[in-house]
Amino acid sequence: MREPMEIAVAQPRCVSYDVAANAVTHAATVRSAGARVVVFPELSLTGYELDAAPITAEDPRLAPIAQACADTGSLALAGAPVSGDAGEAYVAMLAIDGGGVTVAYRKMWLGGAEPERFAPGDRPVVLDVGGRRLGLAICKDTGVPRHAADTAALGMDVYVAAAAEHEVDAAVTDERARRVAADHGVWVAVASFAGPTGGGYRRTAGRSAVWRPDGTVVAQAGAETGAIVRATLP
Numbered sequence: 001m002r003e004p005m006e007i008a009v010a011q012p013r014c015v016s017y018d019v020a021a022n023a024v025t026h027a028a029t030v031r032s033a034g035a036r037v038v039v040f041p042e043l044s045l046t047g048y049e050l051d052a053a054p055i056t057a058e059d060p061r062l063a064p065i066a067q068a069c070a071d072t073g074s075l076a077l078a079g080a081p082v083s084g085d086a087g088e089a090y091v092a093m094l095a096i097d098g099g100g101v102t103v104a105y106r107k108m109w110l111g112g113a114e115p116e117r118f119a120p121g122d123r124p125v126v127l128d129v130g131g132r133r134l135g136l137a138i139c140k141d142t143g144v145p146r147h148a149a150d151t152a153a154l155g156m157d158v159y160v161a162a163a164a165e166h167e168v169d170a171a172v173t174d175e176r177a178r179r180v181a182a183d184h185g186v187w188v189a190v191a192s193f194a195g196p197t198g199g200g201y202r203r204t205a206g207r208s209a210v211w212r213p214d215g216t217v218v219a220q221a222g223a224e225t226g227a228i229v230r231a232t233l234p
Contacts, residue, residue: 008035009208011194016047027068070098
């Protein structure tokens with residue numbers, strides 16, 4: 001029988017382009033969260049800056065996050081641009097723990113100006129964490145029913161997403177989360193960007209949250225930067 005697992009969604013303050021400063025903030029967030037899994041918003045390590053330089057899993061600036069995860073036993077899912085083998089760039093989700101950093105997932109469904117800069121990822125991904133299967137998603141992925149369906153086909157217990165939404169679109173995340181929960185009978189956790197960032201996001205939505213499989217909200221943040229909310233998966 002699986003043990004309960006704490007999952008947290010966070011919306012830390014982000015300094016555009018400053019990976020080192022943002023990594024320190026991410027590390028402090030991991031230490032404060034008290035959770036096995038800590039989810040961060042889309043492109044959380046650079047801000048939603050589509051011209052930010054890609055980073056690698058070996059980037060020494062990420063060391064504070066890995067150390068915080070080693071000290072707390074946490075897994076951090078953080079956002080960053082990364083390069084592919086042929087030099088193409090992706091919007092990615094990094095998985096960071098005490099053992100280091102891996103590129104866990106590349107965004108499959110690009111939106112807005114993203115296709116001018118990034119290539120789409122080619123497959124859905126599920127991570128096994130403590131016997132729970134976490135399906136990974138980034139922003140527009142959550143609005144494409146096929147993405148959740150293809151991820152669910154791999155077997156998932158939780159649909160975990162990183163997002164950046166305009167303040168006026170705050171309800172979009174909730175609508176998508178409820179639909180995924182209803183369609184697939186899974187928990188949904190979304191970390192949504194808070195505070196200003198690039199790409200015209202002067203006012204972002206925040207409101208990071210965790211939803212039960214019946215679509216009800218367990219915990220939800222406001223629009224403020226620095227908020228962390230958590231839930232226990234039974």
